[in-house]
Amino acid sequence: MPERFFTDSILEPKIFAPFSNLVAAQSTRHGGVSEPPYETLNLGMTVGDARDKVLQNRKIFCHRLSISPERLAFSSQVHGETVLFATQPGSYEGFDALVTNRKNIFLMISIADCVPILIYDAQHQAAAAIHAGWRGTAANLVFKTLKMMQSLFGTDPTHCFAFIGVAIDKENYQVGEDVAKHFSAAFKQVDVSADGKFLLDLRAANAAQLGDFGIDRSQIEISPYSTYSHHRDFFSHRFSGGKTGRMMAIIGMR
Structure with a gap:
């Protein structure tokens, strides 16, 4: 079994530590109430877990961050390249990246091997949360999101800080030529x-x-952890064979 590194329900990026107004974190699989194979902090509603347990887990996660679940903005993800400018909290459809410059809206994305990317524009007080699987990555979703932030908010790279969170590592992400060619x-x-x-x-x-x-590069933090290699701490769709929970990555300004 792999070594266990975490007992807490969250992992907080060090890159954002200087910004006291910013809430940014990625959940682990610990500290919740869900039962196997979703043990224990499953935050995903569409994986087969009991709804009441997921809602309780989301309350646990939000309480740990001192925010209200009613202030979350999130979307059903489609492995696409469409970006939402979230001006209100709530549930949306069909977006894999969200941006905002509104206070007390906390952008949340779901992951279980795909790459979570959180971005903060410290100059313009704007944030982005991006879910990048291979399709989103091949479609340059991160770059497109930043260009949208530039258009909407005047975002300049000099003032941007980014966290690339826990995702599947290269050594365990085997793909065919149909994917690799991109x-x-x-x-x-x-x-x-x-x-x-x-x-x-x-x-x-x-x-x-x-x-x-x-x-x-000095303004980018890349997590050293892997969903697959460290599956005792993080949900991995590939390691589990598809039956597992979901973690969340979140960012927003108080």
Whole structure:
């Protein structure tokens, strides 16, 4: 079994520590009330867990961050490239990235192997939460989200800080040629253990998009943890064979 690193319900990015008005975190799988295979802090409503347990878990998660569940803005995710400007909290449909410059709206995305990216524009007090699977990554969703923030809020890379959260690691993300062909050689390598397979580094590909926008590497934090390798602490869709819970990544300004 892999070593367990966490007992708390949240992981807080260090990159955002200087900003006292900012709420930013990624949940772990600990501290909730759900039963196997969703043990214990499952925050996803669409995975087969009991609704009352998920609602209680969301209250636990929000209480840990001292925010109200009624102030969350989130969307059903479709592995697309559409970005929502959230001006009100609530549930939306069909967006994999959300941005806002409104206080007390906390953007939330769901993950269980895909890459969560949280971005804060400290100059214009604006934030983004992005869910990037291979399709969103190949579609340059992170870069498109930043360009939308630039258009809406005047976002400049000099004042942006970003967190690339816990996601599946390259060593455990095996894909076929149909997926690998969408990525440059910098982000994939041939899997010598299986003919016609590749290992894909989604976190590096998304970090490159932050860099393409002009965000300096010193203003980007990349989590060293893996949903797959550290599945005792984080939900992994691939490790579990598809039956598991969901974590959330969240960002917003008080």
